[in-house]
Amino acid sequence: MGGAVFCPAYAAPPTVIILKGHEGWVTTVAFSPDGEWIVSGGEDKTIRIWDSHTGKQIRVFEGHSAALSSVAVSPDGKKIASGGWDHSLRIWNVANARKIKTLAGHEDQVTSVFFSPDGKRIVSGSADDTLKVWDAASGESLLTLSHDDEYDVTAVAFSPDGKRIVSAGGEKQLKLWDSFTGEEIRTVQAHEDAVSSVCFSADGKLLVSGGWDAVVKVWDADLGDPILKLDGHSDEINMVAISADSRRAASVSEDKALIVWDLPAGRKLLTLDREKEAVTSIAFTRDGSRLVGGTKGEVKIWQLKNP
Numbered sequence: 001m002g003g004a005v006f007c008p009a010y011a012a013p014p015t016v017i018i019l020k021g022h023e024g025w026v027t028t029v030a031f032s033p034d035g036e037w038i039v040s041g042g043e044d045k046t047i048r049i050w051d052s053h054t055g056k057q058i059r060v061f062e063g064h065s066a067a068l069s070s071v072a073v074s075p076d077g078k079k080i081a082s083g084g085w086d087h088s089l090r091i092w093n094v095a096n097a098r099k100i101k102t103l104a105g106h107e108d109q110v111t112s113v114f115f116s117p118d119g120k121r122i123v124s125g126s127a128d129d130t131l132k133v134w135d136a137a138s139g140e141s142l143l144t145l146s147h148d149d150e151y152d153v154t155a156v157a158f159s160p161d162g163k164r165i166v167s168a169g170g171e172k173q174l175k176l177w178d179s180f181t182g183e184e185i186r187t188v189q190a191h192e193d194a195v196s197s198v199c200f201s202a203d204g205k206l207l208v209s210g211g212w213d214a215v216v217k218v219w220d221a222d223l224g225d226p227i228l229k230l231d232g233h234s235d236e237i238n239m240v241a242i243s244a245d246s247r248r249a250a251s252v253s254e255d256k257a258l259i260v261w262d263l264p265a266g267r268k269l270l271t272l273d274r275e276k277e278a279v280t281s282i283a284f285t286r287d288g289s290r291l292v293g294g295t296k297g298e299v300k301i302w303q304l305k306n307p
Contacts, residue, residue, distance in 0.1 A: 041068030083110025
């Protein structure tokens with residue numbers, strides 16, 4: 001794993017499980033709602049499910065014709081949504097690895113996918129400057145919302161109550177939308193370069209964003225006001241995540257470091273550095289005890305709390 005710098009909150013450096021099976025970069029990862037399995041997608045065009053405790057590969061999904069960009073798990077854990085460089089959004093049955101539906105409508109790479117809290121809708125972002133809201137059952141496109149011309153939509157997420165969507169893009173902004181009407185609620189001038197990742201806290205009160213300016217920021221999700229600026233990375237942020245209790249965030253960067261942050265204190269809790277390759281994607285378990293990340297040819301699981 002390389003070196004680790006940790007504070008008294010951790011009695012020892014986190015243990016790590018390494019899962020191998022993908023060829024090339026693992027570009028996207030997510031935990032199941034119960035934390036029992038992990039889904040990953042990669043440059044090799046495959047989606048894979050792994051036992052999160054043993055690391056055993058359970059299932060492989062094939063069907064995309066280009067690299068995967070994003071995967072999301074439905075709240076009931078029965079479906080996976082995936083988006084890729086082939087411009088398509090696909091919905092899969094977890095139990096048998098069969099494709100349920102292909103949603104076509106984007107004109108460029110699908111960069112980000114996210115289920116609504118009730119599992120009835122999916123939001124997708126694309127390099128075609130748009131985000132779309134879909135009916136998860138019928139595949140019907142419900143809304144198409146646009147960012148400024150020539151700027152990719154890099155990340156999208158539903159709020160925990162399903163009423164809002166946040167989107168991030170190349171124009172350095174965060175945008176908040178009414179998820180039912182498509183009305184733009186607010187635009188926040190967020191970073192000094194493209195915003196690469198954004199997520200809501202579980203209570204819907206905070207937004208955490210990361211940018212190509214190497215900075216992680218925390219925002220009041222209702223007012224759009226900045227709360228924290230977290231400096232520690234030296235290169236573009238690839239992804240940010242927040243724990244369910246809203247007390248910790250994690251960020252990964254092209255500088256090959258993974259940082260866990262104490263949000264109430266506004267400081268680093270843990271830095272995992274000197275990784276062989278940058279970590280591209282990251283996610284917490286619901287209880288915040290583990291992190292999963294994707295990197296070149298590997299999925300890694302970090303145990304943050306000692307058993």
